[in-house]
Amino acid sequence: MRNMGIMKKKEEKNSVKIKRGLELKIVTILTLVMIFFGGVTVELLYKYTTRYEVKKGEAQLETLVKVKGGMLNVYFQQMRATLNKLTRDVHLVDLVGKNSRKDYKQALYHFDLMNVRGMFLSIYALNKKGEVVISLDKRFEGKNYGFRDYFKEAMGGNEYLDVAVGVTSGQLGYYLSTPLRDDKGEIVGVVVGKLNPKFVKDMLMRKTKIDGVKELLVDRDGVVVESNDEGLFLHTLADISESEKKWLVEKKFPNVDLIPSGYASLAIALRNGVTAGYFRDHLSKGWYYRVVGLPGTGMHLVMMKNEAGILREAATNSKIVFWVVAIAVLATDLIVGLWLLKYMNQVDKLAVAAKRISEGKFDNDLSWESNDQLGELVEALREMQYRLKRWHQEMVKEVKNKTEKLKLQMKKLEEAKLDLEKFKLAVDNVGDHIVITDSEGIVLYANKAVEKITGFSPEEVVGKKVGTKELWGGLMGLKFYQKLWQTIKIDKKMFVGELTNRRRNGQKYIAAASIAPVLNKRGEIIYFVGVERDVTKAKEIDQMKTDFISLASHQLRTPLSAMRWFLEMLLSGDMGKLTKQQREVIKDIEESNDRMIELVNALLNISRIESGRIIVEPQWVNLKELVEGVVKDLEEYIKKKKQTVVVSVHPNLPKIRLDPKLVRQVYLNLISNAVKYTPEGGEINIFVSKKDKEVISQISDTGYGIPKEEQERIFERFFRASNVVKKEVGGTGLGLYLAKAVVKSSGGRIWFKSQEGKGTSFWFTLPLKGMKKKKGEVRLT
Amino acid sequence: MKKTVLVVEDEGLLLKAIEQKLMNEGWEVVGARKGDQALDYLNNMEELPSIIWLDYYLPDMTGLDFVVKLKKRPRLAKIPIMVVSNSASEEKVKSMLALGVKEYLLKAEYRLSELIKIMEKLIVEKKL
Numbered sequence: 001m002r003n004m005g006i007m008k009k010k011e012e013k014n015s016v017k018i019k020r021g022l023e024l025k026i027v028t029i030l031t032l033v034m035i036f037f038g039g040v041t042v043e044l045l046y047k048y049t050t051r052y053e054v055k056k057g058e059a060q061l062e063t064l065v066k067v068k069g070g071m072l073n074v075y076f077q078q079m080r081a082t083l084n085k086l087t088r089d090v091h092l093v094d095l096v097g098k099n100s101r102k103d104y105k106q107a108l109y110h111f112d113l114m115n116v117r118g119m120f121l122s123i124y125a126l127n128k129k130g131e132v133v134i135s136l137d138k139r140f141e142g143k144n145y146g147f148r149d150y151f152k153e154a155m156g157g158n159e160y161l162d163v164a165v166g167v168t169s170g171q172l173g174y175y176l177s178t179p180l181r182d183d184k185g186e187i188v189g190v191v192v193g194k195l196n197p198k199f200v201k202d203m204l205m206r207k208t209k210i211d212g213v214k215e216l217l218v219d220r221d222g223v224v225v226e227s228n229d230e231g232l233f234l235h236t237l238a239d240i241s242e243s244e245k246k247w248l249v250e251k252k253f254p255n256v257d258l259i260p261s262g263y264a265s266l267a268i269a270l271r272n273g274v275t276a277g278y279f280r281d282h283l284s285k286g287w288y289y290r291v292v293g294l295p296g297t298g299m300h301l302v303m304m305k306n307e308a309g310i311l312r313e314a315a316t317n318s319k320i321v322f323w324v325v326a327i328a329v330l331a332t333d334l335i336v337g338l339w340l341l342k343y344m345n346q347v348d349k350l351a352v353a354a355k356r357i358s359e360g361k362f363d364n365d366l367s368w369e370s371n372d373q374l375g376e377l378v379e380a381l382r383e384m385q386y387r388l389k390r391w392h393q394e395m396v397k398e399v400k401n402k403t404e405k406l407k408l409q410m411k412k413l414e415e416a417k418l419d420l421e422k423f424k425l426a427v428d429n430v431g432d433h434i435v436i437t438d439s440e441g442i443v444l445y446a447n448k449a450v451e452k453i454t455g456f457s458p459e460e461v462v463g464k465k466v467g468t469k470e471l472w473g474g475l476m477g478l479k480f481y482q483k484l485w486q487t488i489k490i491d492k493k494m495f496v497g498e499l500t501n502r503r504r505n506g507q508k509y510i511a512a513a514s515i516a517p518v519l520n521k522r523g524e525i526i527y528f529v530g531v532e533r534d535v536t537k538a539k540e541i542d543q544m545k546t547d548f549i550s551l552a553s554h555q556l557r558t559p560l561s562a563m564r565w566f567l568e569m570l571l572s573g574d575m576g577k578l579t580k581q582q583r584e585v586i587k588d589i590e591e592s593n594d595r596m597i598e599l600v601n602a603l604l605n606i607s608r609i610e611s612g613r614i615i616v617e618p619q620w621v622n623l624k625e626l627v628e629g630v631v632k633d634l635e636e637y638i639k640k641k642k643q644t645v646v647v648s649v650h651p652n653l654p655k656i657r658l659d660p661k662l663v664r665q666v667y668l669n670l671i672s673n674a675v676k677y678t679p680e681g682g683e684i685n686i687f688v689s690k691k692d693k694e695v696i697s698q699i700s701d702t703g704y705g706i707p708k709e710e711q712e713r714i715f716e717r718f719f720r721a722s723n724v725v726k727k728e729v730g731g732t733g734l735g736l737y738l739a740k741a742v743v744k745s746s747g748g749r750i751w752f753k754s755q756e757g758k759g760t761s762f763w764f765t766l767p768l769k770g771m772k773k774k775k776g777e778v779r780l781t
Numbered sequence: 782m783k784k785t786v787l788v789v790e791d792e793g794l795l796l797k798a799i800e801q802k803l804m805n806e807g808w809e810v811v812g813a814r815k816g817d818q819a820l821d822y823l824n825n826m827e828e829l830p831s832i833i834w835l836d837y838y839l840p841d842m843t844g845l846d847f848v849v850k851l852k853k854r855p856r857l858a859k860i861p862i863m864v865v866s867n868s869a870s871e872e873k874v875k876s877m878l879a880l881g882v883k884e885y886l887l888k889a890e891y892r893l894s895e896l897i898k899i900m901e902k903l904i905v906e907k908k909l
């Protein structure tokens with residue numbers, strides 16, 4: 001049992017192979033779908049975030065530029081207001097306009113006052129010639145700054161701010177200038193405040209280190225004068241020519257190497273008064289920017305933010321989303337994968353079971369439950385297995401049954417085949433000539449005897465038409481063949497007859513032929529089967545027999561006749577008178593002689609009937625007359641035995657066509673037997689009646705009867721019952737044989753009932769339609 | 782009236798019996814044992830027999846040949862013939878009766894006295 005189990009398992013493994021990979025497919029598809037949608041989400045999010053970050057950045061720039069621009073404006077206005085206060089100082093006006101030295105001290109005092117907070121690096125005033133008359137920084141006094149724009153502009157009546165690198169200090173400074181007017185409103189000089197760039201720097205730097213915002217303070221000549229990016233300090237925004245550069249250096253930025261910043265696009269925007277936008281620098285870096293002009297200073301404040309920074313921020317956000325999505329994908333795959341593995345395990349079990357069922361193994365464990373579609377499938381499979389198992393069992397039974405039957409049929413068929421072979425062998429080798437033809441008489445088969453008899457080989461015969469001179473036939477004349485074809489082809493009956501044929505070597509022979517049509521179910525002729533026998537020799541023998549019988553009869557009858565006639569003469573006294581004793585002896589001799597004659601006649605009759613040479617010549621016969629005639633012939637004999645014979649014939653018995661000689665013989669034999677084998681004084685009854693299509697004749701006697709044990713043999717040739725042999729010397733044992741032969745050949749029956757010592761009844765029938773005419777050679781005697 | 786009969790019978794014993802019986806009955810009998818002999822007699826007889834008793838099988842010819850020859854001669858053709866033979870096939874009987882033979886009888890079936898009666902009947906019939 002255990003071994004079997006192992007073997008079974010092994011077999012299972014070998015026979016049931018389940019393809020895997022559905023899990024992988026599902027997980028792959030799921031992953032791909034999730035990656036796709038995740039990707040789209042990340043992408044969309046990234047775009048959205050980018051846009052959001054850009055807007056946020058721009059808003060930030062906007063705010064910064066407004067706030068800081070505002071602060072700078074306030075700062076510069078305050079500074080200007082401070083300077084304007086100084087211009088109203090009469091001491092200063094007089095000092096500058098009238099060169100009144102006495103006012104110097106007072107004016108300087110006011111200068112100090114105004115710069116309490118140290119907002120200015122220096123405050124100084126220039127006369128019309130551009131000479132510094134008074135200055136907080138003593139180094140400036142006596143120097144001429146008439147070449148400076150701030151002096152020229154202020155002398156023109158304008159307030160002005162100039163950014164330049166100081167000739168003396170070598171430091172960058174904001175030079176705020178305003179015209180100094182006397183009481184008549186005449187410009188007498190210019191007051192200049194050199195602002196401390198630290199304050200501007202502080203203002204700009206405040207809160208702008210974050211977020212990668214770059215701020216630039218650009219003067220009217222496009223030079224970055226302040227920036228939180230040290231690298232941009234004193235760079236030109238635009239790319240400028242050498243002459244421009246030289247001019248700028250001479251005028252405002254002595255000893256400074258003005259390098260272009262690479263922000264040419266921004267310079268163009270500033271020139272055109274654009275306040276917000278986006279540009280690419282010389283390194284193709286993208287920048288968002290906001291610009292605000294600082295009124296009265298000729299300067300612009302620029303806030304700009306690097307696009308990459310914005311994008312980086314957006315990317316950072318998107319990255320988080322990407323990782324969330326990726327983790328979600330992996331987690332989903334893991335969960336789905338594990339779940340699928342568990343489920344597929346069940347599916348595999350189902351698949352294995354299904355495969356095994358398909359291989360005719362119905363012992364699969366399908367007992368597990370699952371309350372989902374899989375459960376339904378398990379249940380369905382379980383049901384299927386159960387039904388298939390039953391069906392299979394029934395089928396196996398059925399197949400077994402059918403196979404048995406088939407075997408039996410095969411056996412029968414085999415037997416039939418053997419029979420057929422035997423049959424064919426028999427047909428092939430039988431002595432009679434057998435030919436099978438198609439419905440047109442073309443030979444399909446000929447057995448060996450055909451060659452033996454006709455000399456034609458089967459090969460010569462097959463395919464040729466029978467009954468023609470091409471083969472052995474054609475000698476009988478048209479009429480004969482017409483009759484033959486009529487019988488077998490139109491009447492579809494068997495033809496029996498004798499015909500003369502010719503062998504291949506020309507020798508003629510007589511054939512007894514029977515030719516029968518073979519019909520199919522529809523009654524159509526499919527074959528003819530002809531059986532012929534060469535009766536030439538038999539005919540010869542028959543002739544010899546006939547000759548012998550006639551010779552024998554002649555030869556036997558002659559001496560018998562002689563004896564008869566001499567005895568007759570003796571008894572009639574022709575040879576003289578006989579004594580009583582002599583007479584009795586001669587009578588006995590005559591009786592013996594008569595019996596011999598009778599025997600010879602009977603023998604002749606039998607040989608005639610048996611050889612079929614007897615003539616049947618039917619006439620209209622009145623049976624009553626015939627029977628009465630027979631009785632009359634026997635009258636003397638009956639009288640001698642003192643018997644009573646009663647003849648009763650059916651009153652309406654019609655005349656029948658019978659051969660009277662033959663029928664007479666039957667009655668004669670039966671009635672004479674009755675007389676002979678009935679003791680003296682007995683009674684004999686003869687009834688002739690009609691029943692259905694027959695005439696029934698009955699001959700009953702009250703005689704000795706036939707011993708029961710001998711009744712079987714009573715119709716045999718030469719048989720005489722043991723109980724009568726002793727009583728009646730006469731009798732050939734041929735009478736009943738002859739009677740039976742005649743009755744049978746006429747289509748009737750003959751039978752009897754007998755009880756020993758009580759009597760015998762014979763019956764025989766003759767058909768009402770009578771006997772058939774038959775040509776022959778001899779009659780009965 | 783004198784009754785004359787020509788008996789043609791090749792079997793001597795039978796001929797002897799027939800002659801004796803007929804003479805006993807008062808017949809004038811001429812016996813012949815061969816066909817030719819019988820024909821000779823007939824040719825040379827001044828008075829023809831009243832009847833011919835003929836056997837079928839003769840040493841030199843059959844009864845049929847004999848009758849055929851006889852019938853060829855008008856003088857003899859009218860003599861009634863009674864064939865008494867032990868051979869009585871249908872063929873023989875028919876052909877003989879066709880040639881004008883009055884009776885064809887089976888030798889063994891008849892007594893001599895019966896045959897004589899038949900001859901007498903035939904002679905009377907001829908005269909009628």
